[in-house]
Amino acid sequence: xxxxxxxxxxxxxxxxxxxxxxxxxxxxxxxxxxxxxxxxxxxxxxxxxxxxxxxxxxxxxxxxxxxxxxxxxxxxxxxxxxxxxxxxxxxxxxxxxxxxxxxxxxxxxxxxxxxxxxxxxxxxxxxxxxxxxxxxxxxxxxxxxxxxxxxxxxxxxxxxxxxxxxxxxxxxxxxxxxxxxxxxxxxxxxxxxxxxxxxxxxxxxxxxxxxxxxxxxxxxxxxxxxxxxxxxxxxxxxxxxxxxxxxxxxxxxxxxxxxxxxxxxxxxxxxxxxxxxxxxxxxxxxxxxxxxxxxxxxxxxxxxxxxxxxxxxxxxxxxxxxxxxxxxxxxxxxxxxxxxxxxxxxxxxxxxxxxxxxxxxxxxxxxxxxxxxxxxxxxxxxxxxxxxxxxxxxxxxxxxxxxxxxxxxxxxxxxxxxxxxxxxxxxxxxxxxxxxxxxxxxxxxxxxxxxxxxxxxxxxxxxxxxxxxxxxxxxxxxxxxxxxxxxxxxxxxxxxxxxxxxxxxxxxxxxxxxxxxxxxxxxxxxxxxxxxxxxxxxxxxxxxxxxxxxxxxxxxxxxxxxxxxxxxxxxxxxxxxxxxxxxxxxxxxxxxxxxxxxxxxxxxxxxxxxxxxxxxxxxxxxxxxxxxxxxxxxxxxxxxxxxxxxxxxxxxxxxxxxxxxxxxxxxxxxxxxxxxxxxxxxxxxxxxxxxxxxxxxxxxxxxxxxxxxxxxxxxxxxxxxxxxxxxxxxxxxxxxxxxxxxxxxxxxxxxxxxxxxxxxxxxxxxxxxxxxxxxxxxxxxxxxxxxxxxxxxxxxxxxxxxxxxxxxxxxxxxxxxxxxxxxxxxxxxxxxxxxxxxxxxxxxxxxxxxxxxxxx
DNA sequence: GAGTTCGGAA
DNA sequence: TTGAATCCGAACTC
Numbered sequence: 062x063x064x065x066x067x068x069x070x071x072x073x074x075x076x077x078x079x080x081x082x083x084x085x086x087x088x089x090x091x092x093x094x095x096x097x098x099x100x101x102x103x104x105x106x107x108x109x110x111x112x113x114x115x116x117x118x119x120x121x122x123x124x125x126x127x128x129x130x131x132x133x134x135x136x137x138x139x140x141x142x143x144x145x146x147x148x149x150x151x152x153x154x155x156x157x158x159x160x161x162x163x164x165x166x167x168x169x170x171x172x173x174x175x176x177x178x179x180x181x182x183x184x185x186x187x188x189x190x191x192x193x194x195x196x197x198x199x200x201x202x203x204x205x206x207x208x209x210x211x212x213x214x215x216x217x218x219x220x221x222x223x224x225x226x227x228x229x230x231x232x233x234x235x236x237x238x239x240x241x242x243x244x245x246x247x248x249x250x251x252x253x254x255x256x257x258x259x260x261x262x263x264x265x266x267x268x269x270x271x272x273x274x275x276x277x278x279x280x281x282x283x284x285x286x287x288x289x290x291x292x293x294x295x296x297x298x299x300x301x302x303x304x305x306x307x308x309x310x311x312x313x314x315x316x317x318x319x320x321x322x323x324x325x326x327x328x329x330x331x332x333x334x335x336x337x338x339x340x341x342x343x344x345x346x347x348x349x350x351x352x353x354x355x356x357x358x359x360x361x362x363x364x365x366x367x368x369x370x371x372x373x374x375x376x377x378x379x380x381x382x383x384x385x386x387x388x389x390x391x392x393x394x395x396x397x398x399x400x401x402x403x404x405x406x407x408x409x410x411x412x413x414x415x416x417x418x419x420x421x422x423x424x425x426x427x428x429x430x431x432x433x434x435x436x437x438x439x440x441x442x443x444x445x446x447x448x449x450x451x452x453x454x455x456x457x458x459x460x461x462x463x464x465x466x467x468x469x470x471x472x473x474x475x476x477x478x479x480x481x482x483x484x485x486x487x488x489x490x491x492x493x494x495x496x497x498x499x500x501x502x503x504x505x506x507x508x509x510x511x512x513x514x515x516x517x518x519x520x521x522x523x524x525x526x527x528x529x530x531x532x533x534x535x536x537x538x539x540x541x542x543x544x545x546x547x548x549x550x551x552x553x554x555x556x557x558x559x560x561x562x563x564x565x566x567x568x569x570x571x572x573x574x575x576x577x578x579x580x581x582x583x584x585x586x587x588x589x590x591x592x593x594x595x596x597x598x599x600x601x602x603x604x605x606x607x608x609x610x611x612x613x614x615x616x617x618x619x620x621x622x623x624x625x626x627x628x629x630x631x632x633x634x635x636x637x638x639x640x641x642x643x644x645x646x647x648x649x650x651x652x653x654x655x656x657x658x659x660x661x662x663x664x665x666x667x668x669x670x671x672x673x674x675x676x677x678x679x680x681x682x683x684x685x686x687x688x689x690x691x692x693x694x695x696x697x698x699x700x701x702x703x704x705x706x707x708x709x710x711x712x713x714x715x716x717x718x719x720x721x722x723x724x725x726x727x728x729x730x731x732x733x734x735x736x737x738x739x740x741x742x743x744x745x746x747x748x749x750x751x752x753x754x755x756x757x758x759x760x761x762x763x764x765x766x767x768x769x770x771x772x773x774x775x776x777x778x779x780x781x782x783x784x785x786x787x788x789x790x791x792x793x794x795x796x797x798x799x800x801x802x803x804x805x806x807x808x809x810x811x812x813x814x815x816x817x818x819x820x821x822x823x824x825x826x827x828x829x830x831x832x833x834x835x836x837x838x839x840x841x842x843x844x845x846x847x848x849x850x851x852x853x854x855x856x857x858x859x860x861x862x863x864x865x866x867x868x869x870x871x872x873x874x875x876x877x878x879x880x881x882x883x884x885x886x887x888x889x890x891x892x893x894x895x896x897x898x899x900x901x902x903x904x905x906x907x908x909x910x911x912x913x914x915x916x917x
Numbered sequence: 918g919a920g921t922t923c924g925g926a927a
Numbered sequence: 928t929t930g931a932a933t934c935c936g937a938a939c940t941c
Contacts, residue, residue, distance in 0.1 A: 468936090469936070469937080470936085470937070495937080495938090496937060496938045496939070497937090497938090512936095512937070512938095513937095514923095514924085514925095514936085514937055514938070515937085515938080517924095518923095518937090518938070518939095522938090522939090523938080523939065523940095526938085526939095548925080548926090575926090575927080576926090576927050631931090631932095632931095632932075632933095667933090667934080668933090668934095669933090669934075685934085685935090686934060686935050686936080687935095689918095712934075712935085713926095713934070713935075714934085714935065714936090716935095717935095717936095733926080733927065733933095733934095734927065735927085736926085736927055738926095738927085739926090739927085
């Protein structure tokens with residue numbers, strides 16, 4: 062028997078959630094015993110909590126029957142990390158705790174996983190199912206158990222017993238009652254109620270009539286009902302046999318694939334065996350069982366029951382979902398029994414025989430189709446790991462009409478191409494619906510690929526697109542694939558789930574995060590997160606590239622820094638820190654270094670002015686929003702095929718809309734505040750590097766940061782996601798060899814000063830272009846006034862004139878002249894047509910010429 | 918094809 | 928923790 066040891070206090074993010082919670086049983090002055098956290102019991106100070114707190118309380122973490130040690134008075138700043146509610150030192154450790162990898166926080170539902178533990182792998186597989194990963198660093202992974210994460214666990218087929226049994230197995234301490242009770246409470250209520258689409262009508266369905274009776278009485282839900290009576294409809298539930306997902310081992314009869322598969326399986330078994338061996342040390346029974354087997358076994362257990370239901374208004378689904386999910390903690394699961402569906406036509410589609418999906422894709426799909434039906438939910442895979450193929454395989458499994466939504470017209474085209482590439486679908490059945498390509502929607506089963514905006518457009522719809530839209534909203538879809546699903550919660554995009562009637566929804570994304578809190582809406586708009594891949598694991602296995610991340614600290618020059626200190630606006634400050642000459646030099650050095658290694662380099666800058674300065678200063682081609690399509694293609698083609706062009710500069714246009722499989726090195730010179738998603742997305746640009754399988758290949762990711770500026774703060778914030786994924790950022794404070802580099806820009810004081818004055822001038826006028834442009838008309842102040850406001854202003858008459866100079870260069874005279882001449886509308890006349898006066902036209906010409914010179 | 922409008926991002 | 932300012936793409940119009 063091991064002596065009683067102290068369990069460490071845990072602190073961190075999850076605890077924040079509880080900070081304001083009424084339920085936290087912390088009290089420094091009360092000796093009352095706490096019988097629970099519900100807050101409406103009459104013991105303890107919480108009894109005073111007003112009734113409206115009820116929901117808040119409910120949504121909190123494990124209802125705690127755990128009573129921590131009585132608090133002590135805080136003594137110093139660090140003391141809050143060891144507050145009474147986080148001090149679990151009185152928890153009894155199991156004798157063989159060193160073999161078990163989990164630390165459980167009985168109050169906040171936080172879990173710390175030791176990666177060096179012998180049973181780390183099984184514990185991780187298990188935790189992925191029941192908890193949200195917060196952070197995965199070298200030695201510790203941090204998870205949190207929430208209502209949603211448990212909901213996801215239940216929805217992929219785990220039972221309360223499975224969860225408790227495994228937790229007990231992995232935990233270093235005896236499983237606290239608070240957690241057992243929480244799991245019980247949550248699993249009892251979750252997965253009980255389903256949302257079902259039948260004959261274009263929506264029903265709330267359950268095997269348990271009493272739950273539905275309760276819902277009918279709910280004031281919000283009752284208003285969403287279609288029938289008046291309290292009678293429920295009742296019918297027998299159907300039962301189905303097992304299902305085979307295409308592209309998996311069961312699906313492949315073919316010998317060769319079989320052999321290959323078997324070899325892989327054998328390796329897999331060997332790996333598992335290794336893991337098991339370590340298991341046996343403490344007799345882990347359940348851990349041996351792979352999660353997918355769990356899923357298969359847990360199938361069809363509700364076949365005996367009758368199914369009860371009531372109908373709700375199709376337009377109020379979101380309201381019902383929100384009510385159930387957020388307030389009643391009774392999330393609606395959406396499952397589509399597509400094999401029993403005879404109403405909707407079957408789509409003739411299958412994966413091409415040679416197509417094999419990777420193990421994690423299969424894993425993800427087995428979560429979706431685990432019980433023979435299609436569950437709605439979200440699958441998280443890093444860029445380049447084959448999200449598209451997951452979507453296509455899902456479509457091939459259901460074999461019903463599919464609608465694919467993507468963010469841009471380009472990616473719509475790519476989806477269509479991928480469908481044709483991987484499956485045997487008739488190309489005529491894959492229809493693109495964007496503003497530039499409006500296919501006709503046939504009545505038969507088909508695949509529609511369209512942009513979100515095409516579906517969500519509210520006003521001014523072209524006639525033919527309205528026609529197509531009607532076709533889409535009128536019919537029932539089997540599967541809706543939402544690409545880049547993290548964009549969906551934005552209020553606009555909510556409409557897609559409202560407008561399109563679909564039986565199942567599959568969300569795909571690489572980065573399930575936003576800086577706002579709308580991300581949690583996904584839980585009821587689409588469904589729970591079904592699967593999330595571990596980036597590091599995939600890169601170790603060679604599915605995506607290995608990446609070295611580094612943050613390069615560039616000291617500010619004295620002049621720049623003193624200007625930075627004095628700068629009044631953040632705009633000026635950020636420009637100064639971006640244009641820091643030392644940073645420019647670092648950039649130049651890194652480009653040179655990697656070009657010589659044979660890398661293809663992308664340099665990102667959010668700031669367009671800086672982008673131009675850097676690119677032109679280094680004589681490299683660049684692309685930003687205003688760059689025309691033809692020019693873009695020219696630059697990209699050269700980047701891809703021309704060895705002389707190894708570096709291109711991109712504005713944030715490159716974040717999403719360009720496909721750049723050649724890139725192997727990425728340098729970031731400025732970025733948008735603390736956006737973790739942008740950082741992750743940019744990293745994603747090099748994950749699909751074609752050369753990733755070369756021996757010892759590494760991709761590189763640099764962030765250039767000016768020291769002693771806000772950039773330092775933002776940079777650390779941005780990295781949070783990647784660090785949580787397990788990436789390590791090296792800090793480089795000095796680039797070896799930069800001092801001896803020939804032709805370094807901004808070496809002389811003169812050059813630096815010129816740059817500084819340029820930057821200062823720019824920062825004063827940035828975003829206000831008309832001020833600097835027009836040297837023909839010198840009295841700026843007058844015509845700016847005359848211009849009638851800026852971008853947002855201008856109630857009547859000519860709108861948005863001041864957006865560019867052109868609107869008012871030479872002021873009203875030009876416009877007036879044209880007005881007189883033609884009979885065009887006001888709007889059109891506001892801008893002078895004469896290219897000579899247009900700064901932008903001149904600028905465009907100049908740029909085109911410069912780029913051509915560079916490329917040819 | 919160029920320009921306008923709108924909405925999103927964070 | 929919030930907001931302004933900026934950039935960008937899609938859809939539509941002519």
